Amino acid sequence: MAKSPSFTCTACGATHTKWSGRCDACGDWNTIVEDAGLSAGGKKSLGANRGAAIQLTDLQTEESPPPRTNSGIDELDRVLGGGLVPASALLVGGDPGIGKSTLLLQAAAQFARSGVKTIYVSGEEATAQVRMRAKRLGLSDAPVLLAAETNLRNILTTLEAERPGLAIIDSIQTMWSDTVDSAPGSVSQVRSAAHELTTFAKRKGVSVILVGHVTKDGQIAGPRVVEHMVDTVLYFEGERGHQFRILRAVKNRFGPADEIGVFEMTGRGLEQVTNPSALFLSERGKPSAGSVVFAGIEGTRPVLVELQALVAPSPHSQPRRTVVGWDGGRLAMILAVLEARCGIPFAGLDVYLNVAGGMKISEPAADLAVAAALLSAREDAALPEGAVVFGEISLSGALRPAPQTENRLKEAQKLGFTTALAPSGGKAIETSGIKVQQMHDLTSFVGEVFGAG
Ligand code: TYD
Numbered sequence: 001m002a003k004s005p006s007f008t009c010t011a012c013g014a015t016h017t018k019w020s021g022r023c024d025a026c027g028d029w030n031t032i033v034e035d036a037g038l039s040a041g042g043k044k045s046l047g048a049n050r051g052a053a054i055q056l057t058d059l060q061t062e063e064s065p066p067p068r069t070n071s072g073i074d075e076l077d078r079v080l081g082g083g084l085v086p087a088s089a090l091l092v093g094g095d096p097g098i099g100k101s102t103l104l105l106q107a108a109a110q111f112a113r114s115g116v117k118t119i120y121v122s123g124e125e126a127t128a129q130v131r132m133r134a135k136r137l138g139l140s141d142a143p144v145l146l147a148a149e150t151n152l153r154n155i156l157t158t159l160e161a162e163r164p165g166l167a168i169i170d171s172i173q174t175m176w177s178d179t180v181d182s183a184p185g186s187v188s189q190v191r192s193a194a195h196e197l198t199t200f201a202k203r204k205g206v207s208v209i210l211v212g213h214v215t216k217d218g219q220i221a222g223p224r225v226v227e228h229m230v231d232t233v234l235y236f237e238g239e240r241g242h243q244f245r246i247l248r249a250v251k252n253r254f255g256p257a258d259e260i261g262v263f264e265m266t267g268r269g270l271e272q273v274t275n276p277s278a279l280f281l282s283e284r285g286k287p288s289a290g291s292v293v294f295a296g297i298e299g300t301r302p303v304l305v306e307l308q309a310l311v312a313p314s315p316h317s318q319p320r321r322t323v324v325g326w327d328g329g330r331l332a333m334i335l336a337v338l339e340a341r342c343g344i345p346f347a348g349l350d351v352y353l354n355v356a357g358g359m360k361i362s363e364p365a366a367d368l369a370v371a372a373a374l375l376s377a378r379e380d381a382a383l384p385e386g387a388v389v390f391g392e393i394s395l396s397g398a399l400r401p402a403p404q405t406e407n408r409l410k411e412a413q414k415l416g417f418t419t420a421l422a423p424s425g426g427k428a429i430e431t432s433g434i435k436v437q438q439m440h441d442l443t444s445f446v447g448e449v450f451g452a453g
């Protein structure tokens with residue numbers, strides 16, 4: 001059977017049987033490239049060659065897991081699920097210039113200082129550049145072993161000889177192997193480099209951290225194409241105009257996913273933010289129309305963020321719906337529920353929704369806060385001072401209780417909030433110093449908060 005060609009989207013990693021200008025999976029244009037180089041040959045069926053028998057084992061034989069190593073950067077350790085697991089492969093993705101190299105150099109220095117033999121291989125910068133950055137960050141004295149190299153064969157040989165505890169490869173897109181017949185950064189090169197490095201990590205007990213740039217360029221494969229190979233995937237997010245950076249675990253074989261670490265980019269590198277709620281709310285003034293504080297949960301930690309909405313008459317026949325930091329589809333749903341269940345139309349009105357501080361929210365529990373922000377903006381009426389909002393809205397207009405209600409309330413109270421607007425039902429809420437106004441459905445919410453609406 002002739003091998004059918006295979007095509008991969010460099011942005012999302014979806015595979016296709018034929019080339020097209022637009023990827024069906026993620027909707028990006030000009031990101032589909034043909035796979036080449038991998039798995040050449042393979043014409044014979046596998047049964048023809050007898051393989052070696054693999055050793056089978058059971059589930060309960062215990063091998064005491066080697067201890068995790070802490071970096072000493074708490075925000076990073078939390079996202080890792082309590083420290084770095086030996087012999088694991090990690091991917092740190094993010095937009096170019098967001099601060100991946102800075103974070104990893106700081107982490108490398110911390111690990112090296114705590115006694116882990118650490119090798120930092122830069123494929124993008126010369127050693128002098130990395131040294132300069134280390135000097136600026138005050139890390140010059142850390143015993144990190146540094147190299148500038150892009151040839152994977154040389155890197156693996158070196159790692160084999162040196163046997164470090166941790167190897168950082170910055171970035172996977174610059175690595176190339178002479179066994180693969182395509183340019184560095186192509187899907188096949190990136191995949192094969194990641195595969196070599198992760199198998200090396202497992203076999204030799206070396207933890208490997210791969211850096212991957214998120215790219216929209218069709219020629220260069222993004223980190224999505226290697227996500228499935230590694231144990232842990234972290235994304236470094238943030239808005240360019242803001243100094244806040246959020247490190248988010250989207251996959252973690254050794255800990256909870258969805259955990260976040262919050263950092264601030266300063267002149268001396270990235271600094272941890274131990275109280276993100278205070279940071280996200282720090283720019284907030286008096287309560288104003290369209291502004292609502294959402295009591296959210298990120299991973300295991302409660303985080304308060306401000307949602308801002310603006311509703312204005314639209315000059316266009318098709319009004320605008322613009323969302324930053326939340327899901328556009330979900331916004332459309334909330335608007336539809338408000339219209340159908342509460343009789344509050346948004347037709348002919350432009351709607352803008354923004355999550356302050358460059359934060360991205362994916363929790364359904366933000367529904368009610370979004371609805372509150374939209375209504376507050378539409379009615380030009382601010383919510384009561386000192387109120388937080390959370391809860392999921394179903395299509396029927398009913399409100400569903402959110403998980404970890406108690407943690408949300410505790411955090412709100414800690415930051416000086418006095419009232420919470422939340423769905424009723426769920427576990428009995430022990431209120432300690434914060435008044436919880438419970439509501440069954442969106443209509444009663446509108447009635448109680450905005451009068452008859
Ligand atoms: P960098 O770590 O090089 O990004 P990446 O590896 O993700 O491409 O970060 C580059 C940006 O960080 C750059 O715009 C300058 C800024 N920066 C600071 O603000 N302070 C610092 O101490 C450092 C080292 C970088």
Ligand code: MG
Pocket residue numbers: 100101102124170
């Ligand atoms: Mg970099």
